[in-house]
Each structure stands twice: as structure tokens, then as C-alpha cells.
Amino acid sequence: MSDDLREETTLTMVEAINRTLAAEMERDERVLVFGEDVAVSGGVFRATEGLLEQFGEERVVDMPLAEAAILGAAAGLAAGGMVPVPEIQFLGFSYQAMHQLAGQIARFRYRSWGRFSMGITIRAPFGGGVRTPELHSDSLEGQLTNMAGLKVVVPATAADAKGLLTEAIRDPDPVVFLEPLRGYRGVKGPVPNAEHRVPFGQARWAVPGDDVTIITWSHQVHVATRASRRLAEQGISVGVLDLRSLVPLDTAGIVDAVERTGRVVIVEEAVPTSGFAAEVIATITEHAFYSLEAPPVRVSGFDAPYPVGLLEDTYVPDVRRIESAVLRLVEVAP
């Protein structure tokens, strides 16, 4: 049976992204995919494989190796009426384009007081666990959320990768679409064949639970889910809330989750100081303080740069660290 006769197809995350890019390029001829090695080689993770053959070299473009040029040109393309979908090969490389991202793309609508829309979807793989060289695994999502004017989207599942990427490409504002390195082939799941849109700012329960809530995003949703299974065997019911997007943030969903359990663990891969988990805790403190039965706990990376391979399994939160945090949290008396 061909794909389109079924309602869903089981895909890896990278397959879901690839098919979504193709579908959006098919739908809207203004959509343009470009970046380093995206055309002939199909991207270092093959996320753009086959697009060159299907849509031609005007719309699928191998760029000179210059991240600022990729994003600066994207701003001009958007101003000129195109729908750019640039790829930054690894999120850590975006440091070399930060002035275009934070200084220009994020504020172009604002500084032109509504004249110029920056409907740009910036795709970038991020996150650790696959033994990359330096600067290939950094989790910079917290920094990105501190740049007013960017939307930051962090899918965890293949279906959400499709639904959120579709939404991103159709959004009139800049979206940084972060794809977990480990999820590209490590995450597989049913993806609707028909058009599938997931609105931003709507968190999702990956696992329901009554005793403790883990709030997280992107690949850590799966790690937290494994931790919740182990804790369930010990009689502790742990829910996992997948934020899906950090800007906009589902404040109501977070408040609801806190009210449900009173005990919260926030899991992120990033440097903890001023990381996004801190923003989640601030949100809880402002809006759900009296529902807390214990102080919120963070399980993060460390206040150290993302390390080399032999240290990364310790740096990146894993099942054991999450489990340990939950066990300590349930011991706190209300």
C-alpha cells in the first residue's frame, strides 16, 4: 500500500522533516532551501535529500561556507517576497551569524515598524550524544529565546517535526527550528500523511502522571519518558510535559502541570545559568507558586562549555540523573 492511502506512515524524524520540506516547496513556489551542502549531497544529515532533483537548483542551493551570508541573504530574500528556509549546519555554527540573527532578522519587522516581514525558517540541528567535534552539540535555545523577535521551536517527535515545521514555514515571522541530532534517526513514529499543522505555544503531555511533572523539550522528552517508566516501576507516577515551542511559551500548560502534581523537574541539555529551565522556573514562581509542594529542580548540563566526547555522557542529562532528581523531590515533605 502506498503512503498516501494510509492515514499515517512510520517515519524517522529526518524523514518527516525531509517530506515536510518537499510538501511545502510543492505547495508554495516561493519556498527556497539553502545552506552548506544541502543541495547535491542532500545535507550532512540528509534532511534535504532529493529536493534538488525535485525542485531544481534555483530553489535548492549550496551556499558558500559563511553562516552570516546565509542568514543575511535570508533577510534580503524575505524582504523581497521569498520564503527562505536556510539551514545552519550545526546550531553551534550560528555564533558566526549571530549579528544577522539577533541584530537583524529578529528585529527587522520591529525596526521597520511592520513594513518588512521576516518569514524565515532557520533549521539547525543541536544537542549532544553523538560524539561530534567541538561546537557541534551546543544547546543554545535559551540564548535564542532572549532575542526578542525570534520564535523558537523544539520538536521531540516525528509527527511534531512535520506539524511544527509546516507551521514554521507558513509563519510570517522568523522561526528557529531546532532539530535534535540524536532524534534524526533515533526517533521514529507515526506521522500523518495529510497536511498536519501543530500550532506554536501548545505543550503536550508525552506521558501523563500524578506525582511529579517533568517539563522538557526536544530530545530530552524521550530521556525523561524512559526515566518515568523506571520510576513507575517504583510506584511513582511521573508525567512528562513536552513544551514543543519555547517562544511562544505555553504558560497556561505549565501552570496546569504544576497544579496537577505540585512537584516539578525541568530537564534541559544546556548550560544551566540563565538557561531556559530558569525561565520555566520563573514562570512557575510567578504563576503557580502556591501550587508547589517542593522547590522546583533543574537537571541541566553544567556551567561548562559543551565538552569533548569522553565527557559528554556525563554532561548531557540521562535517565539516572533525572531519576535521582525525581526521587529526591518526592522525599520533600509538603
Next chain:
Amino acid sequence: MALDLDNDDLVGMLCEMIKARISSNRLWSLQRQGRIGTIAPIDGQEATTVGATWALDPSLDWVLPQYREPMALGRYGSEILHRFAAWAIGHPQGGHIPEPLRVFPPQISLATQILHGVGLAWAMKLRREPGVVLTFFGDGSSSEGDFYEAGNLAGVLEVPVILLCVNNQWAISTPTGKQTASSGFATKADAFGIPGVTVDGNDPLAVYEVVTAARARALAGKGATLIEAVTYRLGAHTTADDPTRYAPEDELAAAKERDPIDVFRRQLEDRGIWDRSMQADAEEAGRRAIDDAWNWASNLPLQQVELLDHVFATPTPRQRAQRAELDTFLRSDS
């Protein structure tokens, strides 16, 4: 002078140069009176801006200015000066150049606009739109990575863009000799595989001629041109700068002898198409233009809660909440 300019054009160019100088002086005074923020005078660079824009078709061609040029973009409509006055006051409407005017807001982050220009020209090429993009930047900006990334990308993509380096000899206090060991700025085009041309930036007709040629080349599908217009900054970098600390007096005196407005006026007098009464009329028109712009800008309404507008096409729930909270505070505080 084998140019396709008639006497009306020549007179129009001089009028625009005079208007720019008067506007620049007026804005300087307004800053000294504490009525506007920091402003960068255009004194000395009028011939470059006016000569370049006279070579463009405002209905087809885009201009991406830095922060001085908007004073001399009258060819694109009196609205530009209105908006620039608002920009100088610090009104957000100042950054909004309305449709259909093909002018970007003033750029502060040096050289970023060159990449926007390349991207915009790329969009025009993809959409088969006639027209070119002209980006202004300075000798100092040519040291930025974005200049090299943009020149390189423009060469690779063969897009209809004109990179116009306004060499006014100074980047605030840093002379060109400390910006580059190169024999000039146009020669950097060799690295991009595009033509590089040096022109007397104090001669509006010479600038007109090279921009006309670059435009014809771009429209013929032959791609980008780098132009270095050699001029001299007769005033301070900005109202916050004191050039007596670094600019040699004799050098400045010599540059004033070559003031582009005086030189061009004498040329037109020699041709018998300019006289004292026209000079008086031009000065009166210049004063009226900046008066009109100032009156328009000074009377623009503004509410403080608007500071949350135009970040995104649709505000996030957080932004809506912040706006409501700010509104309540401002009402209670008044």
C-alpha cells in the same frame, strides 16, 4: 559629459544636494538644542548619494542606506526625509518607509545591509523582477566580515546588486590607512570575481555615470559591481564626535576647497543653468523640506504601550499580557 542627463536633471541634482546639506545642518542644530538624539551629518557626501540615486529608477530599484544617506534620497520621495526626521526624534514610525517606496530603514549595524542587498537582489533574480539593488556602506564597513561574505556571495550568485563603498576617509577617528593595506577599496572586487570601479565621489556626474553602467550590467544579467566613491567627510562622524581630536586641519581645509556642492554649483553656473536667484530658491526649498519633515515628525502620535507592537505579526500571549500590564501601570501612574 556625454551623459543622458538634461538641464532639469542637473538642476534637480544640485537642488537635492543643497537640500541634504541644509537638512543635515538643521538636524545638527536640533540635536544641540536637545530635541533629537544622535545624528550623523551627511556634509561632504551629498554628491555620491545624489549621483548614485539619479542613476536608479525608483519604481524598480532598491536603495539600502546606512545612516547618512536618507537625508539625500529625495529622488525616492519627500516621505524619506519625513521618516528620517521621525527616526532622528526616536519615533518608531521613523523606521517605517511606507510602500511602495523601495528604501530600507537606516542601518546602524555596519555592513549587515550589504548581505541584505545581496539577498534582496537574489529574490529579484528568482522572481524575474526587473531592477537592481544599491547598498551604501563606508570605508570602515569594508573591514567587516559581512562585506567580504556579501561580495563573495554576490559574485557566486551573479545577482543584480551594486555595492557602493562611500570612502569618506574616516571611520569615526580611524583613517582609511588603518582600515586596509590594500591600494584601495574597489580592488577588493578582484577577490569576488566582480568588476571594481573607483570614482570621484565629489562629482555627482561621475558617480551617476559609473552607477548607470553598473546598473546596466546588472540588468543585463551580468551580476554585481563594487564601486568605491572617494569623498571626504566634512563634518563630525556624529553629533557625539569631536573631529578636532584627530582630523588634520590642513586636510580638512583642503577638502572644504573641494566641497562637492560648491564645485557642482560652479559647473552649472559655467553652463549658464544656475544663478543666484536659483540658489536662493533652492535654499528656501531645502529649508521648507526639512521644516515640513520636522513638523510631520514632531506631530506623530505615540503611546508608550506601542513598544510591544510589531515584534511579531501576531503578539504572543506573553506580549499581550505585558502590554495589558504596562497599559494599566501607565494609566495608574499618570
